[in-house]
Every structure is written in C-alpha cells, then in structure tokens.
Amino acid sequence: MSRAAKVVAALKVDKLTERQARGEHKRLAEEIVRHDKLYHEKDAPEISDAEYDGLRQRLKAIEARFPQIVDMFSPTQRVAPTPTTAFAKVTHRRPMLSLDNCFTDEELQDFLDRVRRGLERETNIGPEDEIAFSCEAKIDGLSISLRYEDGEFVQGATRGDGTTGEDVTANLRTVKDIPQTLKAHGKDGFPKSIDVRGEVYMERKAFQALNRRQEEAGEKTFANPRNAAAGSLRQLDADITASRPLRFFAYAWGEAEPRTWKTHTEYLKLLRGWGFETNPLTKLCRTPDEVRAFYEKIGVERPSLPYDIDGVVYKIDRIDWQERLGFVSRAPRWATAHKFPAEQARTRLNGINIQVGRTGALTPVAELEPVNVGGVMVARATLHNADEIERLDVRVGDMVTIQRAGDVIPQVLGFIADERPKNARKYHFPTHCPCPLKTEVKAEEGGVVRRCSGGLECPFQQVERLRYFVSRNCFDIEGLGGTHIENFFNDGLLKVPGDIFRLSGHERDIRKREGWGDLSVRNLLAAIEARRTISLDRFINAIGIPLIGEATAKILAQEYGDADTWLGEMLAAVKERKAHPEPAKKEKATATVGPSYGRLCNVEQIGVTTADAMCAFFGEGHNVEIIRDLLKQLSVQPVQRRVVAADAKLKDKIVVFTGELSTMTRDAAKARAEELGAKVTDSVSKKTSLVVVGENAGSKARKAAELGVQTLTEAEWVKLSE
Numbered sequence: 001m002s003r004a005a006k007v008v009a010a011l012k013v014d015k016l017t018e019r020q021a022r023g024e025h026k027r028l029a030e031e032i033v034r035h036d037k038l039y040h041e042k043d044a045p046e047i048s049d050a051e052y053d054g055l056r057q058r059l060k061a062i063e064a065r066f067p068q069i070v071d072m073f074s075p076t077q078r079v080a081p082t083p084t085t086a087f088a089k090v091t092h093r094r095p096m097l098s099l100d101n102c103f104t105d106e107e108l109q110d111f112l113d114r115v116r117r118g119l120e121r122e123t124n125i126g127p128e129d130e131i132a133f134s135c136e137a138k139i140d141g142l143s144i145s146l147r148y149e150d151g152e153f154v155q156g157a158t159r160g161d162g163t164t165g166e167d168v169t170a171n172l173r174t175v176k177d178i179p180q181t182l183k184a185h186g187k188d189g190f191p192k193s194i195d196v197r198g199e200v201y202m203e204r205k206a207f208q209a210l211n212r213r214q215e216e217a218g219e220k221t222f223a224n225p226r227n228a229a230a231g232s233l234r235q236l237d238a239d240i241t242a243s244r245p246l247r248f249f250a251y252a253w254g255e256a257e258p259r260t261w262k263t264h265t266e267y268l269k270l271l272r273g274w275g276f277e278t279n280p281l282t283k284l285c286r287t288p289d290e291v292r293a294f295y296e297k298i299g300v301e302r303p304s305l306p307y308d309i310d311g312v313v314y315k316i317d318r319i320d321w322q323e324r325l326g327f328v329s330r331a332p333r334w335a336t337a338h339k340f341p342a343e344q345a346r347t348r349l350n351g352i353n354i355q356v357g358r359t360g361a362l363t364p365v366a367e368l369e370p371v372n373v374g375g376v377m378v379a380r381a382t383l384h385n386a387d388e389i390e391r392l393d394v395r396v397g398d399m400v401t402i403q404r405a406g407d408v409i410p411q412v413l414g415f416i417a418d419e420r421p422k423n424a425r426k427y428h429f430p431t432h433c434p435c436p437l438k439t440e441v442k443a444e445e446g447g448v449v450r451r452c453s454g455g456l457e458c459p460f461q462q463v464e465r466l467r468y469f470v471s472r473n474c475f476d477i478e479g480l481g482g483t484h485i486e487n488f489f490n491d492g493l494l495k496v497p498g499d500i501f502r503l504s505g506h507e508r509d510i511r512k513r514e515g516w517g518d519l520s521v522r523n524l525l526a527a528i529e530a531r532r533t534i535s536l537d538r539f540i541n542a543i544g545i546p547l548i549g550e551a552t553a554k555i556l557a558q559e560y561g562d563a564d565t566w567l568g569e570m571l572a573a574v575k576e577r578k579a580h581p582e583p584a585k586k587e588k589a590t591a592t593v594g595p596s597y598g599r600l601c602n603v604e605q606i607g608v609t610t611a612d613a614m615c616a617f618f619g620e621g622h623n624v625e626i627i628r629d630l631l632k633q634l635s636v637q638p639v640q641r642r643v644v645a646a647d648a649k650l651k652d653k654i655v656v657f658t659g660e661l662s663t664m665t666r667d668a669a670k671a672r673a674e675e676l677g678a679k680v681t682d683s684v685s686k687k688t689s690l691v692v693v694g695e696n697a698g699s700k701a702r703k704a705a706e707l708g709v710q711t712l713t714e715a716e717w718v719k720l721s722e
C-alpha cells in the first residue's frame with residue numbers, strides 16, 4: 001500500500017472525503033475479491049474470518065455514506081466470485097444467496113426493527129402482532145443444492161457465485177447423509193421436483209484424523225474443518241471424496257414444484273420425513289427475548305459440539321412473509337446471521353521469525369507452543385509488522401492471547417501481564433534481511449512495512465514473485481508448486497518468469513530429480529505449454545506490478561486492449577512523467593504531464609498514486625526486460641473492449657434515481673440502468689434524461705418537475721428495464 005493509501009486506511013469512515021472514499025473502496029474491494037478467491041476456490045484463506053468480516057464492514061460503511069460509488073462490481077452486490085474450476089457449471093434455478101450478518105446486540109435489534117417495519121408496510125400486521133423466527137445454528141461448512149426429480153437425486157452443485165455453481169454430483173453421491181431417493185412422507189409424499197439446500201460439513205474429530213493422515217502421507221493439511229470439507233467435496237476424483245467423512249444438514253430449498261408447506265418449521269419437518277438430517281439446534285422463537293436467549297444458549301454449547309458453527313441464523317418462519325420482504329442483491333431481507341465472536345486461546349510465545357514476501361515486505365511470525373483453539377492446533381500466528389510488535393509490547397517467552405476464527409493465520413492479540421517471565425526478551429526487528437544477500441531493511445516512508453532493500457536481486461523475493469506468477473489467478477500452472485519453484489530457483493533452472501517457458505530444455509535434468517517421474521515431468525511441461533496462450537488481464541496480473549491486483553488488471557486490459565499497445569503506453573507514460581515529475585492532478589494530467597500518463601491516470605480505479613507506482617515499476621529496465629522476454633514466448637490474447645450496443649435501450653441516456661425503491665435496491669437499479677447503456681448520475685440537471693422517483697423523494701423530484709425532465713415511478717421503471 002502506498003503511504004497515502006495507508007493514511008486513508010487508518011481514517012474512520014466518517015472522516016473520509018469522497019475522493020479518499022473512492023480510493024479506499026477500490027482497495028477494499030480488491031482485497032475482498034482476493035480473499036474470496038482464496039477462501040471459496042482454493043479453500044486456503046490467508047486471513048481470519050473476523051478480519052475478512054472487518055474489511056466487508058468497512059466497505060459497507062463507505063457505501064452507506066457514499067452510495068454514489070457503489071457499482072455492480074462491488075463485493076456487496078454479489079455472493080462470491082464466479083468459480084473458475086474444472087467442474088462443469090450448473091445454473092441454479094433460483095439463486096443461492098448469502099446472508100447478511102450482525103455482530104452486536106444493537107445490530108440484531110436493527111434487523112428485528114427493519115423486519116417489523118417492512119412487514120407492517122407490506123402486510124396488515126400491527127405493532128402487537130407476533131413475528132416468529134426459526135432460529136438455527138449456523139453450520140460452518142459450504143452450502144450446496146441437491147436436485148431431486150420424482151424423488152431421485154439427479155444433480156448436486158456448489159453455490160459458486162450464487163447464479164452458477166459447480167457440478168459435484170458424483171462427489172455428493174458418496175455423502176451418506178444425502179438420500180439417493182426421497183422417502184414418501186405424509187399424504188403429499190414429496191414434491192415432483194425440488195432443490196433441497198443445506199450445508200456439507202466435516203466433524204472436528206474427522207478433520208483432525210484427516211489432517212493426521214495427510215501429514216503422514218506428506219500431503220497438504222487443512223486449516224480447519226470448513227476448508228477440509230470444501231477441499232474434499234471439490235475433488236475431481238470422487239473416490240477421494242468418498243474416503244473423506246463428509247456430513248450434510250438440510251435447511252432450505254430452491255425451486256419446489258409443488259410447494260405445499262407454509263412455514264419454515266413445517267419444511268424442516270418434511271425434510272426429516274424425506275430422509276434428511278436437520279440440525280437439532282433449531283428453535284422457533286416468538287419474541288426478541290427468546291431470540292437472544294437462544295443465541296446465548298448456542299454460544300455456551302458451541303465449544304462442546306462435534307462440529308464448527310460460526311453463529312446463529314434467524315429466518316422469518318412464515319413463507320408468505322418471507323416472500324413479501326424479498327431479497328436485496330446478495331441476501332434475503334427476511335433472514336440474518338448473528339455471528340459469534342472469534343475463538344481465542346492462551347499460549348507461550350517461543351520465538352519470532354521473519355517471512356519475506358514478493359514485494360520484499362518483512363512479516364514477523366509468532367512461533368507458539370502449539371495450542372488447541374476451537375478444535376484446531378495452532379503453532380504460528382501473525383504479528384503483522386514491527387509497529388504491531390511495539391504496540392502489543394509482546395516479548396519472547398510471554399504468555400500471549402491468540403485469536404482464530406475459521407482462519408489459517410491466527411493473530412496475536414496481546415500478552416498476559418501477570419504472567420510475564422523475568423527473562424522475557426524484547427524483540428529487535430532485524431536491520432538486515434534474512435535472505436542470503438543480507439541487505440539492509442528499510443522502513444517505508446511514513447508506513448509500517450519494512451522491506452528488504454535487495455529489490456529484484458533478493459532471492460527470497462524472486463522466489464515469491466515466481467510463486468505468484470504461476471498461482472491460480474495468474475498463469476495457473478499446475479504441478480509447479482512452491483517447493484519445486486524454490487528448488488529450481490536454487491539450482492539455477494528458474495530465475496525470471498520467462499525461464500518457466502524454457503524449462504522444457506531441462507527435461508532430462510528434471511526427470512532425474514527426486515520426486516519426479518516420466519509422467520509428472522510430461523504433465524508439468526504440458527501444463528506450461530498450455531499457458532503459452534494467455535489473456536491480457538491475467539498476464540498483467542501475473543507481472544506483479546505494485547498496487548495492481550486482479551480487478552485493476554482487468555480494467556487495464558479493457559482500456560488498452562492488447563499487450564503491445566499496453567506496454568507502449570506504459571513506457572510512454574514513464575517518459576512523460578520523468579520529464580514532468582512535479583505533483584500532478586488526474587484531471588489535468590494530460591495537459592501538464594502528457595497524453596499517455598493522462599490516459600493512465602484517468603483509467604477507472606487508477607488515479608495519480610497508482611499511475612506513479614506503475615511508472616516507477618516500468619521505469620526499471622529490468623522489469624521491462626522480463627515483460628519483453630515473456631512476450632517473445634507467449635501469445636497474449638487481446639481483450640474485447642466492453643461497448644454499449646448501438647441498440648441498447650438506454651444508450652446515451654443520463655438517469656437519476658431518487659427516493660426509496662421497494663422492489664430492488666438502489667444499487668441493483670443503477671446496475672440495471674448501466675447494463676442498458678445508461679449513465680447513472682446523482683444530481684438532476686438539464687442534461688438528465690430520466691428521473692426514477694421512489695417513495696419519500698425530496699428535492700431531486702421537485703427539480704426534475706421544474707426542469708421538465710421526464711420522471712418514472714418505480715413500477716414504470718421496472719417495466720421499462722425488463
């Protein structure tokens with residue numbers, strides 16, 4: 001993160017200017033997308049759920065304060081990124097949504113109030129009428145949808161991005177809790193067709209046993225039961241899934257023909273009759289006090305349960321009421337997840353080690369006396385950076401509190417003062433990188449990160465950059481794992497990314513190495529060959545340019561279209577910036593600095609800070625050499641620019657939304673307008689083509705009338721945008 005970005009990241013949301021908010025929104029959105037991918041696709045999260053939830057809460061707070069910066073790409077508008085895996089895709093008949101969540105009692109009260117207000121508006125209930133909630137333990141697994149036709153299980157899919165999931169039918173057939181055939185139950189039997197939905201999970205004991213087996217076999221171990229369940233279900237070989245003890249609780253449905261039940265409670269009973277397991281920690285609560293008491297009770301039972309739960313879900317029991325409240329883009333309005341605080345434990349801090357990342361950042365890692373935190377053994381935790389060690393004042397030998405919440409990288413929260421041993425040692429952050437060059441460590445100006453100053457020469461960074469280059473969202477080269485890269489690097493086979501595409505010249509050498517056979521070498525070389533053709537956005541992402549993540553790489557690819565144009569423009573921007581190094585303003589950059597720099601600054605989500613970081617990167621001859629070397633060997637596919645179709649319904653129209661919309665969120669309406677080719681703005685002027693006026697609209701509606709701008713009611717908008 002740049003110095004400026006760091007300053008913004010430390011500000012409270014209510015102190016942000018709109019410009020800062022935009023930058024911070026972009027940064028958070030990119031972070032969230034990255035963690036979503038690690039979590040949902042790789043089953044290998046890097047941060048704790050609590051930290052992830054913190055990022056999302058900040059993003060949501062920014063969007064609440066500056067609704068104009070929400071766009072259809074924001075993580076708040078979708079369930080998760082679309083899966084990019086080898087499984088066949090399944091389109092869900094009804095979307096599989098996520099849940100909104102609350103953490104505090106006030107947030108719970110807000111939810112209950114919102115629901116009551118909504119129902120009072122939508123139905124004829126009065127303030128005294130009871131609203132019953134089905135309250136259920138929130139199982140920490142992964143949600144799936146099971147299609148039954150005439151009572152036979154025909155297809156099973158993961159949630160994916162909510163619209164499209166992965167076809168994991170063969171794997172789900174190995175899960176014992178999932179009936180292959182529904183039992184006829186009661187007078188109605190079962191629906192002719194139904195998508196039964198619920199959670200696949202792994203019990204803690206089974207997870208620990210699986211990890212022991214994995215370790216003995218030298219295979220990757222899983223961070224927690226959820227990752228183990230997801231990793232086991234999303235195996236291409238169903239025999240592997242069959243060997244992993246997965247379980248299933250049913251709790252929802254997608255499409256059901258016919259649907260005979262009127263309440264959620266009734267449905268849960270039917271599920272049991274059809275042969276499903278439903279979670280026993282479920283209760284129909286009729287008052288807010290009962291809801292709270294249930295949450296407390298489940299919180300007490302949580303540590304002794306055989307499986308992980310991460311909260312309690314509240315769902316309005318009456319289905320007609322659920323339907324009246326409907327959905328926002330990624331979650332129903334009639335339900336919420338009340339999350340538990342993260343799990344904590346105490347243990348001894350035995351030492352602190354340093355890890356060097358791909359940009360040279362030094363991260364201190366706490367080496368701990370292994371301790372069980374909610375069923376998972378934890379031996380390492382992150383200390384983030386030198387300032388954090390100072391702030392916490394932890395010393396080697398201290399008893400420390402650590403926190404984990406479904407995470408791989410637990411955090412150190414603090415030390416226990418009463419138990420500080422006399423010989424506890426203050427930690428001195430290294431002044432030199434632990435890499436073989438032993439280069440000096442430099443603190444970033446104004447920032448908290450300390451970096452190895454070896455830059456491109458530092459072997460640790462080189463290895464990390466190569467690892468990043470082949471990783472899933474970049475070149476995605478299977479068979480070239482972290483240890484292989486390290487070994488090849490140490491033996492001189494790999495130095496720069498281009499060397500990967502020259503590995504075929506070392507085929508005999510690799511074959512002779514321990515752990516490699518004819519087949520694995522052939523597979524590796526084939527995987528590399530397959531990546532000689534790559535899309536421009538992946539290529540840009542893989543280069544590892546500071547501040548450029550997956551989402552910005554996509555935008556840059558859209559802007560420049562093909563690799564030659566892109567590189568040419570970057571080099572031209574560097575030249576212009578070198579000639580005009582004075583502080584620049586994005587709006588005036590073309591005039592004051594030059595056309596290429598101006599173009600770059602004005603690319604959506606870039607701005608001056610990122611453009612400057614890019615110029616610094618492309619100003620290094622070595623980086624350009626690496627790119628040119630790759631371009632000689634690869635076929636980088638151009639990207640089609642997204643253009644608004646000539647016949648788009650709202651092409652060239654400027655649309656404003658005002659007032660409360662009742663059938664959709666403002667953001668969803670804006671996204672739809674943009675899809676139809678419109679530009680959506682916030683203020684009404686003579687140039688405005690249309691104003692959509694919701695309930696309780698104020699000055700904008702009046703201004704539209706004054707200026708004679710066409711206005712539409714919500715119903716008219718819905719009709720127009722169909």
Ligand SMILES: NC(=O)c1ccc[n+]([C@@H]2O[C@H](COP(=O)([O-])OP(=O)(O)OC[C@H]3O[C@@H](n4cnc5c(N)ncnc54)[C@H](O)[C@@H]3O)[C@@H](O)[C@H]2O)c1
Pocket residue numbers: 035036038039040045046047048049050052053079097098099101136137138139140141142143159199251252313337407
């Ligand atoms: N650590 C990370 O890097 C990282 C990254 C992405 C997501 N996450 C975690 O995942 C969460 C977001 O994931 P999400 O969109 O799946 O939301 P969620 O897990 O907060 O809630 C929705 C999910 O709850 C599950 N669920 C369990 N029991 C249920 C029940 N009884 N009724 C209904 N649903 C039930 C369903 O699978 C549903 O999809 C985050 O809040 C975070 O905790 C972590």
